[in-house]
Amino acid sequence: MNLQAPVPPANRPPRIEVIGVTGMPEITEGDRLGGMIVSAAEGQGTPVETDDLLVVTQKIVSKAEGRTVDLDDVEPSESAQKLAEETGRDPRMVELVLRESRAIVKTDSRRGIIVTETKHGFVCANAGIDTSNVPGDGIVSLLPERPDESAARIREQVSEELPGVTVAVIISDTFGRPWREGHVNFAIGVAGINPIKDYRGTPDAYGEILRVTSIAVADELASVGELVSAKAIGVPVAIVRGYGYEQGPDGVGALLRHRSMDLFR
C-alpha cells in the first residue's frame, strides 16, 4: 500500500470534480487574474475553496501580462528571414520564435514546422507563440516570461481575495507530442503543488518495490483542465476539487528533462 495515498474505505471511493469557470471578462494587460477567477467562480455558484487546484490556460495569463505582440512591429533578422524562407513561414513570426527560444530542436521545411526549446526549457512548436483567441489582426501571444511566478501570483491573489483559502495553480498550454496525433495540455507553470508524484521505492499491490514510476501529475491535471476549458468556448479556467495534491516543492522545472538525459534531441 502506498504511504502517501492510503486506500479510501470501500464506501468512500476517490472522487475528483472538475468545474469550468465561465463568465470571465475579456482579459487585458494589468488584470488581476486571481481576483477575477474568484469572482467568476462565485458568480456561477461554485466559489473557490481551500485545497482547490486552479488550471489556468496560458492565453489569459499572457494577455494579463501584456505578452502580446503586433507582428507589424517586428523586424525580422537575417537568420529569421532565412529560416522563414526555408519553412514557408511569416518572417516576423519566425523572428519571434527565435527570440523566445534558446535552441532549434527540429524543423520540417515541407510542412513549415519549427520545434524549438524555449527560454523556459519547453520543447514545442513555434516557441508556444499562438495566433488564436487573440483579438486583432496580426496580434500574437507569447508565453508568459516566468510562468511559475505567474502561477504563484494568481495563487497569492486568490488567498488575498479569500483569506484563509489556499489553492494550487497550474498554468497550462496546448502542445503536440512526438509519435502521437493530437495535442494535449501540459503544465507550463506550477505553484503550490509538487508537479511529480514519485512512486519509486514504494511497494506495489504485491509488496514488490516500484522502481521506475514517477508520475507527472501536473501535466495530467493540465489535461483535466482542458477537458472542461476546451478551445474557444470562453472557459479559460478549471477548478479541480478533491485531488489530494502534495504541496511539496513546486515549479515546472522538475517536469523538464535535461538535454543530456533526453534520447530525442
Add this chain to the structure above:
Amino acid sequence: MNLQAPVPPANRPPRIEVIGVTGMPEITEGDRLGGMIVSAAEGQGTPVETDDLLVVTQKIVSKAEGRTVDLDDVEPSESAQKLAEETGRDPRMVELVLRESRAIVKTDSRRGIIVTETKHGFVCANAGIDTSNVPGDGIVSLLPERPDESAARIREQVSEELPGVTVAVIISDTFGRPWREGHVNFAIGVAGINPIKDYRGTPDAYGEILRVTSIAVADELASVGELVSAKAIGVPVAIVRGYGYEQGPDGVGALLRHRSMDLFR
C-alpha cells in the same frame, strides 16, 4: 463559438466528475471485466450510468486476457542476447520486448533503456511490458493483443449487465515522454468515443478560424483516470461522468502518428 460544444449558460458551468472504482477482486485469466466493474461500482454506491466513460488500466485487462508470461519460460534469441548485453538487461525480458515490437526506435546502453514501436504502433519503453503489480516472481504482463477489441468487449459487457446503458471505454497505460520528466497515462484502446476532438475549421472566440488544433481527448481522459486510479492502491478503473464525448469513429489508430509524418524517429 464552437458548434460541437456550445457554452453552457453561466449558471450551469461545465462539470466533470471522476470516480475511482475500488473493491475490484484480484483479476485472473478469463474474468469478465465489464461485469466486475459494474458490480464494484454498484457496491461502492456509484453505479455505472449511461454516457459514463470508463478508464480501465492496462494491467487488469492483460491479466483477464492471460497476457502474462513467466520469464523462466522464455528462450532468448541470439539478437535478444546481444541487445541484453549491450543494455545490461535480462535477456528473457529483451526477447519479449523484441517479440512484441515491430521496430526499435532508440536504445540507451548506459541507462538500459529500450524504446520500441510495438506491434500496435505505440512508441514506448520495453514494448509496454511491465513487472509491477503482477503476482509471482518473474511474472511480467504484456500489453493486450488488440486493445481496441478489449475496450469494445468491456463496453459490450457493461451494456449486457445493464440493459439500456451505453458507456465508452478507454484502456490506459503509463508511458514516458521525450523532453518531459515523469510518466503520464495514455490511451491504448478506445471504444465508443472519438479519441480526437477536431477544432480545425471552427472559429475561435474572436471569429478567427482555428487552423491547427485537434485535441487528443482520449489521452487526456486516460490521464484523468490516472489521477484517481494511481499506482498500487487497488483502484484499477475510473468512471468519468459528465464529459460530453463525441461517439464518432473509435479505435486508438487515430492517435498514432504515421512514421512518415513523425519528426522524431
